[in-house]
Amino acid sequence: RFRSKRRPPELYWSLQPVRDTHEKQIQLWKELILDYCKAQKVFLIGVVEDFPLFSNSAIDRTLSHEARETFLSAIVGEGSAEWLDKGHRKCLILWHRIQDWADIILHFVKENGLEDSLMTVEEIRSGTESHGTKLQGIDRTILMRTLKLLENKGKLALFKRTSADDEGVKFSV
Amino acid sequence: MRRRPGIGGLQKAAAARDQYRLLGENVAKLRTDLMKEQLATFRSQLEEFARKHKNDIRKNPAFRAQFHEMCAKVGVDPLASNKGFWAELLGIGDFYYELGVQIIEVCMLTRSHNGGLISLQELCNHLRQRRKKDREAVTEDDCLRAISKLKVLGSGFEVITVGKKKLVRSVPTELNKDHNQILELAQGQGFVTVEEVQRRHSWTSGRVIDALETLLEEGLAMIDDGHKDGKRRYWFPCVSSVYATSGADT
Numbered sequence: 001r002f003r004s005k006r007r008p009p010e011l012y013w014s015l016q017p018v019r020d021t022h023e024k025q026i027q028l029w030k031e032l033i034l035d036y037c038k039a040q041k042v043f044l045i046g047v048v049e050d051f052p053l054f055s056n057s058a059i060d061r062t063l064s065h066e067a068r069e070t071f072l073s074a075i076v077g078e079g080s081a082e083w084l085d086k087g088h089r090k091c092l093i094l095w096h097r098i099q100d101w102a103d104i105i106l107h108f109v110k111e112n113g114l115e116d117s118l119m120t121v122e123e124i125r126s127g128t129e130s131h132g133t134k135l136q137g138i139d140r141t142i143l144m145r146t147l148k149l150l151e152n153k154g155k156l157a158l159f160k161r162t163s164a165d166d167e168g169v170k171f172s173v
Numbered sequence: 174m175r176r177r178p179g180i181g182g183l184q185k186a187a188a189a190r191d192q193y194r195l196l197g198e199n200v201a202k203l204r205t206d207l208m209k210e211q212l213a214t215f216r217s218q219l220e221e222f223a224r225k226h227k228n229d230i231r232k233n234p235a236f237r238a239q240f241h242e243m244c245a246k247v248g249v250d251p252l253a254s255n256k257g258f259w260a261e262l263l264g265i266g267d268f269y270y271e272l273g274v275q276i277i278e279v280c281m282l283t284r285s286h287n288g289g290l291i292s293l294q295e296l297c298n299h300l301r302q303r304r305k306k307d308r309e310a311v312t313e314d315d316c317l318r319a320i321s322k323l324k325v326l327g328s329g330f331e332v333i334t335v336g337k338k339k340l341v342r343s344v345p346t347e348l349n350k351d352h353n354q355i356l357e358l359a360q361g362q363g364f365v366t367v368e369e370v371q372r373r374h375s376w377t378s379g380r381v382i383d384a385l386e387t388l389l390e391e392g393l394a395m396i397d398d399g400h401k402d403g404k405r406r407y408w409f410p411c412v413s414s415v416y417a418t419s420g421a422d423t
Contacts, residue, residue, distance in 0.1 A: 011395040011408040018389050024285045061399040 013061040015070060029071040034080060038095040043139035045091045092141060101146040104134050106173060115173045120166040216249060231268060234312040272319040275300055280343035288392030289344030290411035296341055336360050340411055346391045351384040359409040366404050
């Protein structure tokens, strides 16, 4: 169960007007959000939806929409997240960067002797080999991006037989 | 014939007064000499004591505090000079020097959180955490002594008293009486509202807001607009005992 020593009490729930304090506040929330998402394997945050971190019923506080957007934008700014829409309502959290995921997949391939194998995308994220690994449950959007990156590097080829089939991957690691 | 004090009588009286005065001075001198001698004896006995109990003084804070008291009574300051007899004998100079350095570190680490003002209690807690492995206990008294040495170095450290608490200031921020009174009021719940301050001190709202704005600007306060009563609260990390900073213990 995720527990943080650094959970901010009442004082960090309102956006601070003084610049230095504001920056400190952003830093704290950035770390908190990323740590939480990594621990809980959360890949997507809906800004207007309920998100456990954004409310604390014990102290009766909730982050305003503006605060949520501010903190998530800060994470986007440092390259650890992406807005999926112009309205900034959905945020893809890259607590591992795409390059990191690529390394994880290469490692996964070697560990399981899949160097010349075929797998479906769905198998990569939910098959028996990925069970208990970092890849289990990986967000599909992130996985596709990662696979495309590896394809560009010649480590694999993506293909689709019919439109009904899941995409397939042929590794050539 | 009536007896009158003649010249002779006057001279005699003057001579007698002189003699008494001389005697008086001698007695005083004797007393001072005696006292000086007693003091010197006491000092050397204190030195002997310090030599014998060097370890206890280093390891036991209660003992250490009493030792300081004894020294103070005799007019000896074991911390007066890092190179002095005392420092060499006891290594006490080092103890306070190291503590001073740690105090500076803790203050710097927590500064972005509390604006450069930390309660003595919280400071000591941080220090105890850091020094756990040394097993050399540290009291608030030790901290105050170390800080008074820091002051001599001109490092901008100051201990201020706000209500019942002592706060250690590590930034040059000057706090005036209004600020102090707000800090004192904040000790109750860790925060104040404009209304509360006005009610307590009968200031105009302008005066209250001015003072609070300064405290905000200095990083000593943070706003909280989330309470359901809609009133803005000003929180003061330096007086909140509910919050344990994370900065120093990572």
